[in-house]
Amino acid sequence: MVNALYTTLDRRLVPAGSLLFTAGQPGDAAYLIVSGRLEVFLERPDGDLVLAQRGPGEIVGEMAILDKRPRSASVRALEDSALVAITEQQLAHRIAETDPILCMCLGVVLDRYRETVALLEHMKGSAPPPAEAKSHSPSGPTANDAFTSALNTLVLEREIRDGVRAGQFEMHYQPIVRLSSRRLAGFEALMRWRHPHRGMVPPVEFIPVAEASGLISELTAFALAEAGRVLPEFMLAAMRNLSWIENQLFMSVNVSGHDLAAASFPQLIADLIARTGIEPDRLKIEVTESMLMRDPERAAAALAECRLTGLGVAIDDFGTGYSSLSYLSTLPITTLKIDRAFVRTLLTDRTSRRIVQTILRLADDLEIPVVAEGIEQVEEADLLTEMGCALGQGYLFGKPMPLDSSIATTRSWAALAPTKQRARI
Structure with a gap:
């Protein structure tokens, strides 16, 4: 079914050994893997640190779109790979329609993942831990808005329950x-x-x-x-x-x-x-x-x-x-x-x-x-x-x-x- 749908969508072919993107780049798209295999890694002077491998049916590159921050790691093709791009606009619309509590939880998960990546990079090399690894609290206007919206929703849910009983x-x-x-x-x-x-x-x-x-x-x-x-x-x-x-x-x-x-x-x-x-x-x-x-x-x-x-x-x-x-x-x-x-x-x-x-x-x-x-x-x-x-x-x-x-x-x-x-x- 995926292959049938794939013929009607914009596709991207990535030859084995090619970079899809590198850490620090702005995120302009996420990618659904139709065929082939990719690996997510951190580039280090003494050797790359592989974080994960992804195959058909999985997605890479979504984090930079979800939290609007630079890419946290690099991705390259282990095999000739066929991908379908998911644009920032497509994801942004769906995130805007998501329940605020789920948005807040998603933000926390992304922060935790980035902290883990940063710590792994620090352990492998000599760079000091980045500032975001020192705190688990979301920061910035977008994170604050998501937190406020989630908090208001939680309060309103509780008040509705109390209101029904009262x-x-x-x-x-x-x-x-x-x-x-x-x-x-x-x-x-x-x-x-x-x-x-x-x-x-x-x-x-x-x-x-x-x-x-x-x-x-x-x-x-x-x-x-x-x-x-x-x-x-x-x-x-x-x-x-x-x-x-x-x-x-x-x-x-x-x-x-x-x-x-x-x-x-x-x-x-x-x-x-x-x-x-x-x-x-x-x-x-x-x-x-x-x-x-x-x-x-x-x-x-x-x-x-x-x-x-x-x-x-x-x-x-x-x-x-x-x-x-x-x-x-x-x-x-x-x-x-x-x-x-x-x-x-x-x-x-x-x-x-x-x-x-x-x-x-x-x-x-x-x-x-x-x-x-x-x-x-x-x-x-x-x-x-x-x-x-x-x-x-x-x-x-x-x-x-x-x-x-x-x-x-x-x-x-x-x-x-x-x-x-x-x-x-």
Whole structure:
């Protein structure tokens, strides 16, 4: 397989006995060895000190790119060798996407290795030990940034764990309306963290850390349990305002790719429905395109199991991913949600309007209702209604609210309906 891929990549042939690079040079690339053998060594007046040998499937030259310092050793070919270059740009992008704790650990490992190489060189010759061998602490702006980021992540992980145990997390609820009538159709349950010292922490700050650490499963379980617990309260409130509430008031809850990958997730859903007694079709889970694409087969299997219980499945931020059309026919989707980026420019940008219209036509052919997110102006809601969009949510209809305010909103929804549309009902 490596050889097949190799024919499509830039290659470098290094004859036996040739130097690939020498110690002290700046690192411009790392090299994947396809064939042949290389040796890593230190040049000494009384004879080279061989540190290691590398063969097919291994990499040489990565350190100078990873820690942006000169090469610590030299490399030469023991045999005619074929290599594939891995550029600094390719590695830098991947490192930037790496969890900060892993980055910090990687930095420590690299420092240890360089210290070992320096000490070996000192033992073989007469040069004094270099300054970096005297300390195990990372130095320089990049190392300090990595350390600070890792420390902040560790602290935040611990605080999330403590917050779950202390009951600091809570759900807020944002209205979703039927655009043609402006009747209240449901709510999206959104998590908030009421931190005792930081105040209200936005999801964008703690959700990525929770996903990277695996804590997201606990948060999702809490969110689903809360949705099941409060949905009957919303239904009772709706009974007092039947003229302005849809018959099947629903609740949407966001789940992550980590949740879908867990074998126990479909059972979690089944247990929730059995425990609360709620009608399954009143509960929806929302997943983003990017999460689905991490493991499409596993996601499809998990969602199919959830759909067997009657649960709804909504695809969030639709239109922003790379495989939107390919999975519509394979996933058990019951709702699409148009990303707010398209709604924000709907009135001023023809391209956004065409994209929205295309999504609506596609959904109509598939008989899948669409929710437009991020509606803030009556004109946006009116245009989406004319275009055939079924549902909408956004600040025009209400911001995410705590439970008490959401229940009160359900009871008095007529007072909150946009006046421009009320005359049409």
